[in-house]
Amino acid sequence: MGKSDATLNFPNPSRTYDMSRHCVCFWGYDNSREITFLVDDTMxxxxxxxLxxxxxxxxxxxxxxxxxxxxxxxxxxxxGAQNRYMIS
Known part of the structure; x- marks a missing residue:
């Protein structure tokens, strides 16, 4: 059985714009693991x-x-092992 999405939390409201990737970056946490999420300009x-x-x-x-x-x-x-996700 895979991990439940209930283990993913977003306690840190920080976000930043990455001009080189044309996306907003933010972070979620699965227990102590930091997961990076990128939301591209198109999305x-x-x-x-x-906009x-x-x-x-x-x-x-x-x-x-x-x-x-x-x-x-x-x-x-x-x-799992993946620690970066693109939302587009």
């Missing part, structure tokens, strides 16, 4: 039709959609 634009491409706008779009994005991260997360 943020899908969630916000009036401009500036860093402040992309971070604000992430913040407005945080609950939905965390839900997508929980669905995507499978446990």
């Amino acid at each position: 943020l634009a899908k969630l916000n039709s009036d 401009d491409s500036s860093e402040p706008a992309l971070l604000a779009a992430f913040d407005r959609n945080r609950d939905r994005i965390l839900g997508l991260a929980r669905e995507l997360y499978k446990g």
